[in-house]
Amino acid sequence: MEQEVLRSLRSCALLCLIPSFSTTATWTRTTRWSLGVGRSVASLFVIRGRDQGTRFQLEEAVHSVGRTQDNSVRLNDTEVSRSHAELVRRGDLYVLRDLSSSNGTFVNGQPTAERELVSGDQIQFGRSLVLYTGFVEDAYEDVADKVDIVPRVGYDDESRIVASLSHSQGSEWMLPEAANASSPWIARARSNLQIMYRTALAVSHTMDIDQLLARIMEMIFEWVDADRGCIMLKDVETDKLVPKVRRHRRGIRTDEKISISKTILDYVVEHNEGVMTSDARDDERWDPAGSIVKMGVSEAICVPMQGRYNVVGVIYIDTSITPQRMMMNDGKADQFTEEHLRLMIAIAHQAALAVEDTSYYKAMVQAERLAAVGQTIASLSHHIKNILQGVRGGSYLIELGLGDHEKANVEGEIDEEKANKSVDMIRKGWKIVERNQERISSLAMDMLTFSKEREPEPKPSDWNAVAAEVVELMQNRSEEMGVELVWQPAEAVPTLLFDPEQIHSAMLNVVSNAIDACEDVEQGKVVVKAQYTASERKVCLVVEDNGPGIAPDDIEAIFNVFVSRKGGRGTGLGLPVSRKIMEEHGGRITVDSQPGRGSRFILELPGGPPPAKRRAASDVKQTVSESSGNVLSDSSSVR
Amino acid sequence: MSTKARVLIVDNSRESRDILKTLLRRQGNETLEASRFQLAGEIADVERPDLIVCDCDSDHSPGNAATRELTYQASRSDIPIVVLGTVRADFQRLSAGDLISKPYHYAPLIRKIEGLLGSRG
Numbered sequence: 001m002e003q004e005v006l007r008s009l010r011s012c013a014l015l016c017l018i019p020s021f022s023t024t025a026t027w028t029r030t031t032r033w034s035l036g037v038g039r040s041v042a043s044l045f046v047i048r049g050r051d052q053g054t055r056f057q058l059e060e061a062v063h064s065v066g067r068t069q070d071n072s073v074r075l076n077d078t079e080v081s082r083s084h085a086e087l088v089r090r091g092d093l094y095v096l097r098d099l100s101s102s103n104g105t106f107v108n109g110q111p112t113a114e115r116e117l118v119s120g121d122q123i124q125f126g127r128s129l130v131l132y133t134g135f136v137e138d139a140y141e142d143v144a145d146k147v148d149i150v151p152r153v154g155y156d157d158e159s160r161i162v163a164s165l166s167h168s169q170g171s172e173w174m175l176p177e178a179a180n181a182s183s184p185w186i187a188r189a190r191s192n193l194q195i196m197y198r199t200a201l202a203v204s205h206t207m208d209i210d211q212l213l214a215r216i217m218e219m220i221f222e223w224v225d226a227d228r229g230c231i232m233l234k235d236v237e238t239d240k241l242v243p244k245v246r247r248h249r250r251g252i253r254t255d256e257k258i259s260i261s262k263t264i265l266d267y268v269v270e271h272n273e274g275v276m277t278s279d280a281r282d283d284e285r286w287d288p289a290g291s292i293v294k295m296g297v298s299e300a301i302c303v304p305m306q307g308r309y310n311v312v313g314v315i316y317i318d319t320s321i322t323p324q325r326m327m328m329n330d331g332k333a334d335q336f337t338e339e340h341l342r343l344m345i346a347i348a349h350q351a352a353l354a355v356e357d358t359s360y361y362k363a364m365v366q367a368e369r370l371a372a373v374g375q376t377i378a379s380l381s382h383h384i385k386n387i388l389q390g391v392r393g394g395s396y397l398i399e400l401g402l403g404d405h406e407k408a409n410v411e412g413e414i415d416e417e418k419a420n421k422s423v424d425m426i427r428k429g430w431k432i433v434e435r436n437q438e439r440i441s442s443l444a445m446d447m448l449t450f451s452k453e454r455e456p457e458p459k460p461s462d463w464n465a466v467a468a469e470v471v472e473l474m475q476n477r478s479e480e481m482g483v484e485l486v487w488q489p490a491e492a493v494p495t496l497l498f499d500p501e502q503i504h505s506a507m508l509n510v511v512s513n514a515i516d517a518c519e520d521v522e523q524g525k526v527v528v529k530a531q532y533t534a535s536e537r538k539v540c541l542v543v544e545d546n547g548p549g550i551a552p553d554d555i556e557a558i559f560n561v562f563v564s565r566k567g568g569r570g571t572g573l574g575l576p577v578s579r580k581i582m583e584e585h586g587g588r589i590t591v592d593s594q595p596g597r598g599s600r601f602i603l604e605l606p607g608g609p610p611p612a613k614r615r616a617a618s619d620v621k622q623t624v625s626e627s628s629g630n631v632l633s634d635s636s637s638v639r
Numbered sequence: 640m641s642t643k644a645r646v647l648i649v650d651n652s653r654e655s656r657d658i659l660k661t662l663l664r665r666q667g668n669e670t671l672e673a674s675r676f677q678l679a680g681e682i683a684d685v686e687r688p689d690l691i692v693c694d695c696d697s698d699h700s701p702g703n704a705a706t707r708e709l710t711y712q713a714s715r716s717d718i719p720i721v722v723l724g725t726v727r728a729d730f731q732r733l734s735a736g737d738l739i740s741k742p743y744h745y746a747p748l749i750r751k752i753e754g755l756l757g758s759r760g
Binding site for chain 1: 651653654655657658659661662665674675696741742743744745746
């Protein structure tokens with residue numbers, strides 16, 4: 001294997017792998033979160049530190065926090081003590097207790113020995129910062145089809161807009177009203193600030209949109225006395241509003257549909273304004289004989305989710321005020337205030353930014369994927385072009401040889417020397433054509449192996465025999481290239497369970513690379529050794545060459561797709577394919593190289609069965625001599 | 640073509656060198672081979688070939704620096720050079736070499752080489 005690096009195309013695994021971004025870890029972790037129906041559990045979410053993005057669910061009576069494995073909340077942080085702190089459940093909350101840790105425990109920046117935690121608390125253990133979220137009582141569902149948008153004509157048209165507020169006005173709740181700077185206002189402002197802060201936090205830590213919207217809905221319910229709520233997002237293609245999250249306050253029938261007036265929705269989206277509605281009719285309805293006292297009043301807030309560029313959806317909440325509650329409130333029906341409306345607009349804006357972010361992220365992934373496809377095609381056409389060049393060369397030699405041969409005959413008698421020369425040329429040309437035809441066939445096979453998710457089909461096979469076959473196959477080529485090929489079979493290898501065809505390909509790629517690597521080396525030598533380590537129950541194939549070796553910086557890249565240093569010959573698929581096959585067998589391939597001295601590749605197959613193929617092992621009607629695994633029996637007892 | 644010409648082939652693929660070598664020898668030329676560009680420069684210095692054919696896909700230096708270096712060296716020594724493969728757009732402007740892009744046919748390539756050799760001296 002000549003190991004110059006064309007370019008690292010790390011992310012492209014022949015069109016099928018998603019490019020890896022630094023955020024992938026968080027992405028996959030968040031998908032594990034359960035979008036709960038019913039009561040959600042308390043959790044710790046790591047905001048900063050090596051475990052960033054990890055969420056620990058708190059379900060036990062006692063959780064221990066520390067850096068060793070025996071802790072249920074284990075932090076990979078050297079500043080965290082082995083047994084740092086514990087969380088003890090007390091009813092519906094957790095109490096945090098520092099266990100005399102070396103570096104202490106801090107809650108919201110304050111050193112803490114013991115303290116009851118509330119949702120939103122930030123706890124510092126060593127260098128790790130975690131966010132505590134408590135139990136959530138109310139049920140929320142992600143069932144979207146229980147929300148109806150009713151047309152203009154309908155009973156809900158009784159709803160009317162009582163106040164409206166533009167998006168820009170929505171953020172004014174943060175401006176202090178100088179005259180009113182008394183404590184109630186400050187208290188309200190603080191609680192408002194807190195909800196905004198928590199919204200921002202949720203937005204920045206949640207990649208999964210459904211999860212995020214559910215969380216936002218949950219926070220809205222913690223903060224305002226709403227009975228029902230839902231978040232609808234605009235469908236990218238149809239532009240229609242599709243319900244995403246729906247939630248009820250506890251005690252409200254959950255199978256009841258939420259009806260939202262289309263008039264209101266249209267108004268909100270078109271005018272990009274939040275609205276507050278009330279279905280209380282004009283003054284005559286306040287007549288005690290009127291329906292209002294019997295039916296109560298229902299109020300709603302509906303706000304646009306205005307992102308950077310567009311309205312991406314709406315958030316809707318409503319509440320019904322029963323006559324009893326109205327009596328208690330001195331007949332006042334104002335459940336929602338303008339302040340609620342302002343804050344809802346601000347929350348919706350945050351949520352919209354997150355929704356936009358996610359859709360742009362998705363678009364970016366798609367773009368990256370297309371770029372990878374482009375690069376794949378470019379790389380493939382380069383290899384095919386090189387093969388074509390070889391075919392052209394070979395066939396041109398044949399063509400000239402045929403012409404020369406004819407000429408040698410035409411002059412009455414055969415010119416022996418000329419005839420022989422022309423036949424030599426034809427033979428040479430034919431060999432080149434043949435070699436390139438093999439090249440294109442192996443390229444096609446490698447592409448196939450790489451592109452499909454094929455599981456190995458293991459059967460009892462002989463590691464030595466497969467390797468010997470590979471060596472035999474390569475013997476001709478290495479002789480042609482003046483490379484000595486040495487084969488050393490292993491002793492007493494038991495019959496193993498693996499897919500002989502695939503392992504054959506994996507070995508062939510590595511051995512043929514080794515021979516290629518020796519091309520320009522005087523006295524090139526490739527040693528192929530099979531080994532069996534009984535104690536570890538594994539077999540190896542060691543392939544050593546005395547070629548130019550691989551620079552340390554390039555070692556990582558050689559297993560990347562389409563990285564080839566073999567110029568015209570390499571497809572850049574050989575080693576990635578070998579690695580894929582070995583990994584599918586639960587094995588691996590390692591390399592160790594010294595520039596100027598040569599490289600050593602080791603293909604390892606463990607005695608244990610390949611993953612997800614245990615079933616196949618039991619299909620074999622042979623006694624498995626040891627506990628389980630690829631090892632069927634000792635070679636002495638078989639064949 | 641009166642006298643035997645000596646052609647230096649620079650390509651890291653043995654197969655490609657073989658094809659070209661066979662074709663050029665058939666025409667009665669002598670050939671020299673180099674698998675690496677650095678080696679090619681040294682050989683060109685010592686052996687003073689009549690022509691150089693180099694495959695720039697074998698040149699892994701950034702920006703085809705080695706190819707460029709070899710073409711400069713060739714033009715200083717007044718040796719015609721044929722460059723095979725894909726090179727950056729500005730290459731032709733900068734270099735004295737003849738560029739033949741891949742995939743090429745061998746008959747025209749040999750004609751080109753013969754033409755350059757015929758006009759020498």
